[in-house]
Amino acid sequence: MSLRPTLETRRATPTLEGAGVKLHRAFGFQDPSELDPFLLFDDFRNDHPDDFVKGFPWHPHRGIETITYVLEGAVEHGDSLGNTGTLGAGDVQWMTAGSGIMHQEMPTGNTGGQMHGFQLWGNLPAAQKMCAPRYQDVTAADIPVITDDDGTRVKVITGEFWGKRGPVDGIAADPQYLDVFVPAGVKKTFRIDTYRRAFAYVFDGAGAFADASAPSGVLLEKEVAGQELNIRDLSGDRTLIRFGTGDEVTVQAGPHGIRFLLISGAPIEEPVAWHGPIVMNTRAELMQAFQDLKNGTFIKPVH
Template sequence: MTQLRSVLAVQPGQPASDGAGVRLTRVIGGGGLERFDPFLMLDEFGSDNPDDYIAGFPPHPHRGFETITYMLEGRMRHEDHLGNVGLLQSGGVQWMTAAHGVIHSEMPEQQEGVMRGFQLWLNLPAKDKLGAPGYRDFSPWEIPRLQRADGVEVVVIAGRFDDGQHQQDGAVQRQHTEPQLFDLRLPAASAIAPRLPQGHRLMLYVYEGELEVNGHKVGKSRLVRLADDGELQLSSMAGAKVLLIAGKPLGEPIVQYGPFVMNSHEEIEQALRDYRDGVLAA
């Protein structure tokens, strides 16, 4: 008999503000980060009111983790101290490895219209937290998409999608955390059963429609946290769009102070000193 992954929690995101006043929904973030290891934060932003996003995210630092920004609608420009400049547009992905340190800005390239997407923070193992930073923009056509005959579409951002009949490698692979990041788009009266590594942390965020997860109905703007072992069965009668987020837990201490995520308070204090002394991103 198939053992399904137990649903551990279903929770709504919380209204928040970040950057220079960008309004968003914080889905993951704050206390108890070990429950989501190796993931640290998930923000959803989405508004057609420029006042909610126009101030953007002026220059700010990061150390110790990676950021993944997935744009559903809109245009955002990235610039950093390394000289990288990128335009993130509808359907595109920005993958930045802060590691030792990055100072960057993310500013809207539009004065009106909808800006909508997600930013996910992915932890780095202790041995890589002070490594070399990196940055990569992926245009929409560089992100693999799998289209099934029944109308189910899978945008495979990271990892490898496999439902037993269809396989597709994503745009990004990571050895230590093995992240799986898929945008699942289920039409009405469809179902899908992604195969995921046992022992990996698994979460689903329903950003449109209603989803049935291993027998549990989950509405829009809800995060589902599941057990680390077992199978996954998803279906939707009315249609749904879902972010699937899974990864291998690092099992290391997590100490966060704002944009710095390290393994000890001493390392956080060092990051603050480095930023103050202008060598965080040196």
């Protein structure tokens, strides 16, 4: 087994999206090869309804998949195909935009006014850019949760892990999407297919991720007696960790435990032409998409 090196650790940055939703962006609209097949990751978390209730009104997508995972509050959605619904706490929606869709996403807070969720964009390969749009709405009750003897808890949203398979299927990048909690002081190793690009996103607590550059036999340079770590050395809330190649990721939880998303997928390795919510392979295809929007032929007939 080989430990994946930590290529980069960075904080998500505040930004505005939609009609003025305040969120934090971990990556997106930069180098699309960095985490291929993933293009963008947003953490939309707020305690003040004024910062999110205007939501994400009608907008187009083509050539990508959007993955929305709600932790607190709800997201009401509707689209140009007539689909409507509400994602509640713990629910997931995996939307394959394919040839094109218009949709809106309107968040609402819980009883205390809090809203928290994530949205990940996955690229589609050229052969599937113009496939028919589809949705997979998954309720929290349908997502397997595995609890290990040491208290580690993993929700398997998609892919296979520890003998359980997530309910979302048929995704182009064959991703693994895990919601992981590791209790205070526990060190845990997670297997990841060597050929996948991988990242972790910490959103609660803190911990230290092992680096392959540590001396032989040492998993965590900052480890000390009693499995306690200097809090300054930990990756904490709203931190992205980008991994290199290998087949294992090791983390040691800090004094309050750590919760993070562990996401990996097979790289597509194709040219990317990207503007806003539309991602194609060539500039000509991108210009055609916007011409389709202008002349009313963006939404293709579903056969």
